[in-house]
Amino acid sequence: MVKRSTIAGVVLGASMGLALGVGAYTFIYAKGASYFTDDPKACTNCHVMQEQYDGWIKSSHRSVATCNDCHTPAGFIGKYTTKAQNGFWHSFYFTVGNYPDPIQITKRNRRVTEDACRKCHADIVETIEGHDPEGNRTSCTRCHRNVGHLH
Amino acid sequence: MLKFGIATAISALIAIAGLALLVNIMEHKQEAKNPFFRVVDLTDDTEDPAVWGKNFPVQYDGYMRTVDQVRTRYGGSEALPRTPDDADPRSIVAQSRLEEDPRLKRMWAGYAFSIDFREERGHAFMLEDQTFTARHQKPQPGACLNCHASTYLAHKRAGDGDIVKGFEKINPLPYAEARQLVNHPITCIDCHDATSMQLRITRPAFMEGIRALKASQGISNYDVNRDATRQEMRSYVCAQCHVEYYFKGEEKRLVFPWSKGSKVENILAYYDEIQHKDWEHADTGAPVLKAQHPEFEMWSQGIHARSGVACADCHMPYQRVGAHKVSDHHVRSPLLNINKACQTCHNWPEEELRERVYTIQSRTFELRNLAMDALMDLISDIQAARAAGASSNSIAAAQDFQRKAQFYLDFVEAENSTGFHAPQEAARILAQSIDFARKGQNALRPRTETASRN
Numbered sequence: 001m002v003k004r005s006t007i008a009g010v011v012l013g014a015s016m017g018l019a020l021g022v023g024a025y026t027f028i029y030a031k032g033a034s035y036f037t038d039d040p041k042a043c044t045n046c047h048v049m050q051e052q053y054d055g056w057i058k059s060s061h062r063s064v065a066t067c068n069d070c071h072t073p074a075g076f077i078g079k080y081t082t083k084a085q086n087g088f089w090h091s092f093y094f095t096v097g098n099y100p101d102p103i104q105i106t107k108r109n110r111r112v113t114e115d116a117c118r119k120c121h122a123d124i125v126e127t128i129e130g131h132d133p134e135g136n137r138t139s140c141t142r143c144h145r146n147v148g149h150l151h
Numbered sequence: 152m153l154k155f156g157i158a159t160a161i162s163a164l165i166a167i168a169g170l171a172l173l174v175n176i177m178e179h180k181q182e183a184k185n186p187f188f189r190v191v192d193l194t195d196d197t198e199d200p201a202v203w204g205k206n207f208p209v210q211y212d213g214y215m216r217t218v219d220q221v222r223t224r225y226g227g228s229e230a231l232p233r234t235p236d237d238a239d240p241r242s243i244v245a246q247s248r249l250e251e252d253p254r255l256k257r258m259w260a261g262y263a264f265s266i267d268f269r270e271e272r273g274h275a276f277m278l279e280d281q282t283f284t285a286r287h288q289k290p291q292p293g294a295c296l297n298c299h300a301s302t303y304l305a306h307k308r309a310g311d312g313d314i315v316k317g318f319e320k321i322n323p324l325p326y327a328e329a330r331q332l333v334n335h336p337i338t339c340i341d342c343h344d345a346t347s348m349q350l351r352i353t354r355p356a357f358m359e360g361i362r363a364l365k366a367s368q369g370i371s372n373y374d375v376n377r378d379a380t381r382q383e384m385r386s387y388v389c390a391q392c393h394v395e396y397y398f399k400g401e402e403k404r405l406v407f408p409w410s411k412g413s414k415v416e417n418i419l420a421y422y423d424e425i426q427h428k429d430w431e432h433a434d435t436g437a438p439v440l441k442a443q444h445p446e447f448e449m450w451s452q453g454i455h456a457r458s459g460v461a462c463a464d465c466h467m468p469y470q471r472v473g474a475h476k477v478s479d480h481h482v483r484s485p486l487l488n489i490n491k492a493c494q495t496c497h498n499w500p501e502e503e504l505r506e507r508v509y510t511i512q513s514r515t516f517e518l519r520n521l522a523m524d525a526l527m528d529l530i531s532d533i534q535a536a537r538a539a540g541a542s543s544n545s546i547a548a549a550q551d552f553q554r555k556a557q558f559y560l561d562f563v564e565a566e567n568s569t570g571f572h573a574p575q576e577a578a579r580i581l582a583q584s585i586d587f588a589r590k591g592q593n594a595l596r597p598r599t600e601t602a603s604r605n
Contacts, residue, residue, distance in 0.1 A: 004152070005152070005155070008152060008155035008156070008159070009155065011155075011159050012155050012158050012159045012162065015159050015162035015163050015166065016158075016162040018162070018163075018166045019162045019163070019165035019166040019169060022166050022169035022170055022173065023165070023169045025173070026169050026172055026173040026176065029173060029176060029177075030173075030176050046179060047179075047182075047183050047474040048471075050476075051476070094179070095172065095175050101470075101471050101490075101491075102490075102491075102494060102495050145498075150496075151495050151496060
């Protein structure tokens with residue numbers, strides 16, 4: 001006579017294994033590992049950003065900056081926190097299908113991008129920054145919208 | 152025991168969610184494959200758009216929606232009920248522009264447009280609305296069909312494979328006879344190559360017109376199907392029809408008058424040189440011209456053309472269908488689709504963009520009304536002067552000013568954007584039109600010191 005707790009243990013183990021296995025396979029099938037890289041191709045795994053990618057290929061910044069250079073903050077923690085946050089919401093909206101088209105950047109991500117301009121161009125913009133008494137920064141992308149990609 | 156049960160249930164739920172996600176990802180991946188399914192073979196002789204629609208259902212679906220009748224502030228059309236009769240079986244028509252603004256009737260006095268002129272409807276109605284317009288009270292040639300029907304195959308058949316020969320054969324036929332040779336309003340084959348789906352020019356008049364225009368800019372031997380870029384083609388296919396034109400000579404050859412350039416003064420200079428008139432004005436006897444929907448010419452002078460934005464970018468903007476980017480074949484006013492048409496580039500609220508367009512259009516419309524009043528004044532003055540037996544010199548001068556004023560005014564009036572395609576150019580043209588009308592009035596007055604500078 002097998003103990004009931006043994007049966008329960010086997011069922012639990014099997015279902016946990018199944019969940020783990022399905023999860024692992026989904027991760028591989030969805031090219032989950034690519035999202036930890038800097039490869040811009042990863043951003044077009046789902047086709048929503050294909051146009052932005054196509055635009056970047058033809059842009060002035062293609063050989064000096066990838067998606068992550070402009071769309072994630074400097075530093076390991078900032079970068080992967082941003083990736084995790086965007087990754088979750090992008091997956092969520094792509095799965096449920098409720099997102100604007102043309103896609104729009106969020107407030108936080110715009111701030112990240114504005115910061116990113118200054119990773120390289122801080123010296124140049126120093127002289128034009130800081131004139132606003134309320135401390136608002138000059139927006140780079142308001143005029144230079146298409147340096148990374150059109151639209 | 153209970154703990155085991157709960158843990159198992161949670162694991163099962165995770166597995167279910169994981170599987171659901173997996174299937175969803177798989178579906179999305181499938182969407183990205185197979186750009187189209189070839190259900191039928193299309194050839195250079197396939198005219199029926201429904202057959203093309205089997206291979207391209209999304210595009211066909213949009214194309215069929217051009218039956219929509221929606222108003223914008225200054226354009227679009229309203230569906231008005233009408234009692235069909237033997238001569239005209241239409242049960243729905245668009246509103247009459249002549250009733251909206253009777254001054255148009257006077258501007259076109261003596262010409263077919265003063266009989267019947269309604270707001271344009273969508274592409275789907277182009278053939279029907281032309282077939283049944285009351286303008287046929289004055290005999291019209293087959294050349295009219297160049298832009299109101301799918302003529303590619305009609306030209307090809309009539310010319311035994313040579314579309315230019317077919318074009319020359321059909322142009323001079325009486326309209327009713329030529330009408331038997333065509334079956335559809337504009338269809339797929341008028342803009343697309345049947346095998347590669349690439350855009351191509353099928354209208355001889357545009358091939359010749361753009362060649363003349365390019366020659367005037369110093370580019371010789373321009374072959375549009377060989378030399379135009381893809382982005383240019385996304386405007387040129389529209390410019391096969393949305394342009395100023397006239398019928399040349401007895402052969403009624405459709406000609407785009409661009410050999411001196413495509414601005415209004417270039418076109419008028421062309422007509423003046425060959426002494427062309429569309430008709431003699433019934434009230435004044437002036438040899439006048441009718442400008443016809445010069446959208447391409449006006450757009451060419453505007454900031455969007457300068458920035459490389461094509462007609463299709465705003466009137467057939469890209470839309471996402473599944474994983475694919477498809478041009479919206481529901482050709483219509485961008486005001487009815489601001490999100491896709493404008494906001495792809497202009498990152499401002501929809502309401503603000505709409506207001507910007509309406510600001511431009513309201514200003515243009517105000518100027519257009521001033522120019523229209525000025526023209527009415529001139530027509531009245533010429534009428535009065537002729538009745539009073541004024542000198543033939545001063546009348547001829549005033550008539551020439553009427554020809555100019557009227558053509559310039561019509562160049563904006565007939566253009567389907569109420570100035571938006573090139574706001575400052577439209578304002579410039581209307582200012583000139585007002586000036587011509589007032590100078591025409593001056594020409595009828597006894598010369599004084601102040602008037603002599605004209």
